Amino acid sequence: MRWVLIGASTIAAQYMIPALRAHGGEIITVVSGSWGRGADFAVKHGITRPGTDVQEAVSDADVDAVYISTTNEKHLPQALAAIAAGKHVLCEKPLAMSVADAASMVRAAEQKGVVFATNHHLRCSGSHRAVRQLVRDGRIGRVLSLRLHHAVHLPANLQGWRINSPAEGGGVIPDITVHDADVARFLLDEDPKSVVAQMTSSGLGQGVEDSAMSVWAMPSGTMVMSHESFTHPFAGSGLEVHGTEGSIFARNVMTQNPIGEIELVTAAGRERVGYEPYDLYGEAVRCFHEAAAGRGEPAATGWDGVKSLAVALAVREAAATGARVDVHYGDVK
Incomplete structure (x- = not known):
């Protein structure tokens, strides 16, 4: 599965990049609000394409899924952009700033027919x-x-x-x-x-x-x-x-x-x-990949994320x- 990382975050660096790669994931792009931070992150972690444009990154036909680990207020627009582009989404908690916003993300994914999961490790x-x-x-x-x-x-x-x-x-x-x-x-x-x-x-x-x-x-x-x-x-x-x-x-x-x-x-x-x-x-990624392939659900669904919020x-x-x-x-x- 080919991934975009939205957020050049510590959790992505320390945990998610190794987990994605251990389970056959390929990281295509990392998106950061800072070009310099994103470029440095990409070099350090062997990612070929840094960027700052979320819409451009999620619209890439080579991408299957998006992992979001930005600050909490950004999750809603970033997730909705990825869902609209037909990508599966694994989002950090809390999903959004309100229950209504979090639920809207999950419903959008259901309507689009893509997997939406919460990274409750x-x-x-x-x-x-x-x-x-x-x-x-x-x-x-x-x-x-x-x-x-x-x-x-x-x-x-x-x-x-x-x-x-x-x-x-x-x-x-x-x-x-x-x-x-x-x-x-x-x-x-x-x-x-x-x-x-x-x-x-x-x-x-x-x-x-x-x-x-x-x-x-x-x-x-x-x-x-x-x-x-x-x-x-x-x-x-x-x-x-x-x-x-x-x-x-x-x-x-x-x-x-x-x-x-x-x-x-x-x-x-x-x-x-x-x-x-x-x-x-690694277990979260394994379950997510299985769900994206139509075999079961992710470890924590989007609705799990709504309820925890x-x-x-x-x-x-x-x-x-x-x-x-x-x-x-x-x-x-």
């Missing part, structure tokens, strides 16, 4: 899939609660707009809470119905929140506690799923790399749970108002 990890299987197999009985610990330290090279630009979609909620929303949906197979939350700026945020805590109510009665931050260098990450017959402790698994440990605790004792430590982004926006509204907020999914499938 965590559901592609062997660790998260192992936890999900334990839950589905009833190993911990009825699920009572899920705790998500995703408080990290944002590296200096990634700070920029993420800590100071509301207009570009900055803040820890659109950056990390949206991932945790997808994790909860993936592990529990249900959608949060309401949230309560608080947010603050605890050292990095300049006009946006850099830390948030929230509690989500699920239709089944399961409670979800979620903690995200840009300011915690030593907290580690992980998740815990607690049920009537046992608990699952997954440590250091809220990461872009295939690391971490899983332990199942029941009346029978403690059990180390193994999993396949494959590349998360809806939860994140509800968390931000709840934190801003101090009130419980229902999650509004619109007419999402």
Whole structure:
């Protein structure tokens, strides 16, 4: 499959380019808002054609698919341009700045008959899939609660707009809470119905929140506690799923790399749970290529991206108002 990269981003450089090439993808063009940045990126990563014109790049007849990793406010017009040109699209989260805009992208892709996917990498990890299987197999009985610990330290090279630009979609909620929303949906197979939350700026945020805590109510009665931050260098990450017959402790698994440990605790004792430590982004690309070939769905669909955004926006509204907020999914499938 032949790809255009829209965004000369760190995630493209560190994760997506190796994943695309490992699964037979050929990168035709990289588009950047800065010609110099795009040209330097192209040379560094062996891409022959840098550019600054999105429309020109997505109109190329040699291109099959587009990967979008620009700042959040640009996703909507860039995705719609690619879809209109008949290209499959893999878009970074959050898909857009509003649920309505995100849903419009997915509907446009459906009408055009192209694949549209969200790059939610965590559901592609062997660790998260192992936890999900334990839950589905009833190993911990009825699920009572899920705790998500995703408080990290944002590296200096990634700070920029993420800590100071509301207009570009900055803040820890659109950056990390949206991932945790997808994790909860993936592990529990249900959608949060309401949230309560608080947010603050605890050292990095300049006009946006850099830390948030929230509690989500699920239709089944399961409670979800979620903690995200840009300011915690030593907290580690992980998740815990607690049920009537046992608990699952997954440590250091809220990461872009295939690391971490899983332990199942029941009346029978403690059990180390193994999993396949494959590349998360490689798995996302593999599933996307299969979907584009008409074999199944991508790992995270466009509608998955719409729903995770809806939860994140509800968390931000709840934190801003101090009130419980229902999650509004619109007419999402």
